[in-house]
Amino acid sequence: MSSLEHLLPTNWKKQVASWLDEDTPTFDYGGFVVGDEEKVAYLFGKANGVLAGVPFFNEVFNQIGCKVEWYLKEGDEFEPGPTGRLKVAKVTGPARKLLLGERPALNMLARASGIATRARALLKLKQEHKWDGLIAATRKTTPGFRIVEKYASLVGGVDPHRMDLSSMIMLKDNHIWATGSITNAVKQARSVGGFALKIEVECRSEAEADEAILAGADIIMLDNFDGPGIHACAANLKSKWAGKHRFLIEGSGGLTLENAAPFMSREVDILSFGCITQGVPHIDFSLKVDH
Structure with a gap:
């Protein structure tokens, strides 16, 4: 399917910023522990589903200075396969920034993909x-x-x-x-x-x-x-x-x-x-x- 990101209103990136603000209102203690060494993290899908929420996931990491590379397209159906997990994307950036964006990005992606999966099942x-x-x-x-x-x-x-x-x-x-x-x-x-x-x-x-x-x-x-x-x-x-x-x-x-x-x-x-x-x-x- 073609990208739907251009549909989003001008204020959507502010909402992403609010997720980061909510999750780290004061000090990032865990980030202090791991520091700023450049690292690579892989996003794994661990259940059958439809991938949704890509622009929001990208923006979480964009706002904290990380880069995302996707192996699937938004709207793709995927299965974890015999290993129980499928490599969906790669995120590169300072270790503390990867962990800073991890939970807001995953929480959003899990819910958005769940909704898209239910919607696709009804469409079928x-x-x-x-x-x-x-x-x-x-x-x-x-x-x-x-x-x-x-x-x-x-x-x-x-x-x-x-x-x-x-x-x-x-x-x-x-x-x-x-x-x-x-x-x-x-x-x-x-x-x-x-x-x-x-x-x-x-x-x-x-x-x-x-x-x-x-x-x-x-x-x-x-x-x-x-x-x-x-x-x-x-x-x-x-x-x-x-x-x-x-x-x-x-x-x-x-x-x-x-x-x-x-x-x-x-x-x-x-x-x-x-x-x-x-x-x-x-x-x-x-x-x-x-x-």
Whole structure:
């Protein structure tokens, strides 16, 4: 895949600097012990996975004066093989700097690669079932770490969904209860969002979906339906409103790699998965100084 680094915002390197600040707020005692002798360290992947987080890993070591050389490309799938570890990259620099960047870089890489690995597995499931819809992540991200998690979702090959509250207007049950109805919520949202922002409405029944469509919603989220239920509801909505209103249908609510297949209906345009970023196993990496 082509590099996604150019997508990153101008402030992403400040976030990397904050990781280093957090890990060494005062003195680097261990670094004092090893000194500044030039050393080489190798990054090993120790579990099957998809490599993600390369720009962030590079920047950790760039900020402390080390150089990284990669043996794999971002987005590559890898296996540790019979030895239990695969050489993924080489990092060169002063010994104390290698150890200074080790833990922030590995923590980030382990989580980013875990997210990309889960995303890739869902993408393969979609392909196996010849479903044309989109697999999407959600806004269920770690505070302060969202840019890495959304980036990793893209590396894994899925749609990142909305980045934040300003990216799209999603009206969920609390918005609807607070305003009294779906119609009121959509009307107020459109008054401030204008033509540029899409409006998505969470619906728990076909009747709620009908109200949202009539109110002008762009995306109908059918929440917590089962597989047959979402297929039937989506088919009814697409048939009922054909040629009258344009909208997309998204399925969401408790979807996992294990239970998603029945939801991959041709009438459903998007399936969103909180499990891409929540409860995802990390991929084990280690950084070992050559000696």
